[in-house]
Amino acid sequence: MDPDSIRTAERVPHGGETDRDLLDFSANTNPRIPDGVEAVYADALEDARRYPDDEYIDFRAAAARFVGCEPDDVIPTPGGLAAIRLAVESTLEPGDEALVPYPSFGEYAREVRLQGARPRFVRYDDLFDLEDEGLESAALAIVCTPNNPTGEAADPDELAAFAARCERADTTLLVDEAFLGFTDLPSAALRARDRDLENVIVARSLTKLFGLPGLRAGFAVATGERRDALETARRAWSLGTPAARVGAYCLRQDEFVRETRERVASERERLRDALSERFDVHPSDAPYLLCNVGDRDVDRVIESARERGVAIRDATTFRGLESHVRVAVEDREANDRLLAALDVRGDRD
Template sequence: MEPDALDDLCSAAEGRDATMEWDWRDRTRVGHGGERDCHWERDFSRTANPMTPDGVSRVFESSYPTSRQRPADDYCSFRAAAAQYLGVEPSQVVPTTGATGAIRLAIDATVEAGDSVVLARPSFAEYEREVRLQGAKPSFVAEDALLEVDPDPYALVIVAAPNNPTGWLPEDRRLARLVERCRDAETPIVIDETHLAFADRVSMAGHAGTIVVRSPSTTFGLPGLRAGFAVATGRLRDRLDAGRLPWAIGRPAEAAIVHCMDHPEFVSTSRRVVASERDRIRESLPDGVDAPPSSAPFVLLDLGDSAAVDRLLDVGRERGVAVRDARNFRGLDTHVRVAIRSPADNDALVETIAAALE
């Protein structure tokens, strides 16, 4: 991480440098939704699985005494469970504090000051933030055009599968061709598979020149545990493992996630439930709301104008329904993102949207 880049970020937040192209509304941190909405009855701003596997609370509680000690930094059990879950070698798994920890580690290991990194617009804002913190420059292209980009001029390519906030999922063949072009150009590619478990697609983990990011705490409905990992091979893997923070995942969290990754049937079941509810939400929306297809546990809604977003946020507050204001994503001025929850909660969401737009 470049010290000068940190100073630039602080200066931009304080409004001292009007030439900086920050799109974060004068904030040094990126807003994601959900952080301050725990008291809301129904929170659609978070994108984790609405369900959790059986027995996970018991495992977490029984492992509480281990929190009196630091975890073993080799994370043998975690690596083995993650490797079996994805079909890779345990040595290729690099434990991190959530997916964001893996994203920071991947960018830190591959990008230097002055480099250029290509990513989709819109996309998860932490990509841009981490690139800028390295003193590098992000280059933005439309998500579909990202699959046809020439990787040669770039130090890194970042693709989300599915993309956040749109739910767009890259076509397998085109993504595989991009991975091959990146390998030929010796340009690493990060594939963020945080929400891939909801799409019934095969992971790209284990491909040479590729860093895959995974978030089992999101997949299994436990985002507060902050358990993630990266997968890479060869020299890339060595650099990630050398640069990772020690003790990145606490012992109770590790035990809970290891338990979860041993339940693949839960993933397939929750995938079907989420897909069914996602389709039902899209079909039930009032006229005038555009909701493109999504392969993620959320849907991006275009309400038509920014004032409609404000009205929905106000009505949501009155009804205890939180949605993700998506206007701080690049290129989105009239959008909200809504996560998939239980059928009763989803009914309340649709009713809230209809009330806001009537």
């Protein structure tokens, strides 16, 4: 990191509610976890008295199977954000330019600035339309799919074509797939491998899909020189033993993943139909919905929901959004409580 940039950097607001008396719709995590996780975690505790095996052979194998890459291409990290930081700091130097989508995850611009580089903001849905000259000036381009907070997933063919254009421009492409596991879309890592593209770095988070955000487990995927750079730069013992064991176990729970995708898709559409009675709701492929509250006061909408026991995300903290909130997609009972807290009748039969 660039020391001068650190001195002027600021923290970024996120979802997540610390008040356990509130039903938390501000963070987009699965309300369920796979059966058997507790036993795997308990069994790992005794081995946690020793340093982890820094090779993480089983974790890499499970992650590679999940996204469709080779185990050696997997770089274990303590969460998806750690994978993003590792990619950014191994790519950018002070003075470099990075293409950062908006509205999107606020940590992208922060990580770019921490390296002393400059973010150039581009509308997330305009990124693939950039002229080649716009790519050539950038050392890094970032794509979030599904995009957070809007929820739209990038078309895999369009993303692959954009990755090829980035490679011709000598631009590294970082693809954040934190929520892609909630869909059945292929990983950019698979498409990059099929097309022999070595400029792509994929960041994955396990803990959203498997309902364990406090576990801090994730990974990056890359090939060639970029893979070597990430592997060299990653911290030793980058995953604790419980995180590595539970992560590998979860990544093999195919039935849990299938059921989660079906439930999220069904409940998301039910929620969207209901919320559309009161708000302008953005289409989404993700486990969350972005709602434009119009001329209502955002703070009052949020506070009113809190008074009824539900926390929702203030989306005005995302660049370019001024009248929005974001809500997670939970299970049916919780979703009905959300609708009641937002004064939406909907279909709760």
